[in-house]
Amino acid sequence: MNRTFIWGHRGTGFIGTQNTLSSFQNAIDMGVDGVKTEVKLSKEGEIILCYYNTLKKNGEDVPIQDLTIDEIKKFKLENNESIPTLREVLEAFEGYNIKYNFDITNPEEGIKIIETAKQYGLLNRIEIAKPSTHPDSLSKFFSEIRNFNKNVTLINSIFLKHAVIEEKHLEIEDMRKLNIEGFNVNYNYANFELFKRVKELGFKFYLWGVLFKRSMQKFLTMKYNGEYIDGIMSNQPDRLLKFRNEIQY
């Protein structure tokens, strides 16, 4: 039987400073199966792990894509660490059996992630996700990436309530055509019926944003055809791991 895959959001979520090498290390030490975060491209086309769109340079907000890695590295996070590059992360945790799920904002970022991961032989540990807030259709968002690489795992994140209720928003045809492996649904709109439907359609079922003991326990005990929910992303991965270890042996 499968166990629910636990993703630490930006490392350890609400514990410590998010999106830092130390947060990723702490998440791995906690026992997460993977880390989910956002990426951006620097001016020279290097992937960095960061959710900010802009950073301060000489007191002004500058879009990250206009900053070089050297300039980005000068920016210090709350714990005085700098923003990590994808290369630094892949190198630092190469020896660990963990996966990465990256929210991208455009196909260029996805292609760069694939190129970088391939250089480290870690493409099988990478998932690329369309963020739940992105307005583009699946086809527009993922076609270029799928054409570039046939094997990388692609995930479709869903945010709004109507998207899980109205069939057209699930874009099932495009999910199949582009070989997108799964849905990632905000936990507030998830229920057994949706889980069952997604599994019957043959896709993975992830939940994101899961907080609170009652929700964690509810979704960790949910089963269809003897299978648990495929993955849960949380800002409280420590609690989630504790409950998973109690519920799923």
Next chain:
Amino acid sequence: MNLTCTDCGKEIETLPLQCAHSINTNSETNQWECYMENCGTISINEFVCESCCTNRNIMKLNKTIERLSLENEEFKEELTFFKKNVVQTNIPNSNSDFKFWTEFGNGVYLCDKGVKDNPSVIFTCPQKTMNLILEGKLEPFDEFFNGNLKIGGDLQYALVFFDIIKLAAEITKETGGV
């Protein structure tokens, strides 16, 4: 009839229909009073306009959550898993803006009218939107994407705030109120 709102001072030219239809004399106080949905039954001498009634309701809903944080062990415990965050809500109004703050995290949920320094999240929205969100009748992020609710600051904690409100509503429903 010259009526003035006791909260905002606005002159009320016409009685709201719900009030006019329910007006009667209180035999104990000998005062005219009427039923105003969000404020319950109020005396004409201490009348408040419809807008201020809704503001009162917003604060009432918030205060219910605050009380829950003191009296319900599950809710109290959940609030310990977040660092302290201040959410500032600004409701623009043609008469005067209504502002209130909410503080959650470190085991507490507090709220009051006015402005608090250094909020991590700032909401700006019409009064009706916030009222319906707090009543659980509107999805906050649907309102965000359709432009009714503007969110400044940390989107992540805005999401947490609304999840906390939903949790409070769930617990209140299960326990039949605080």
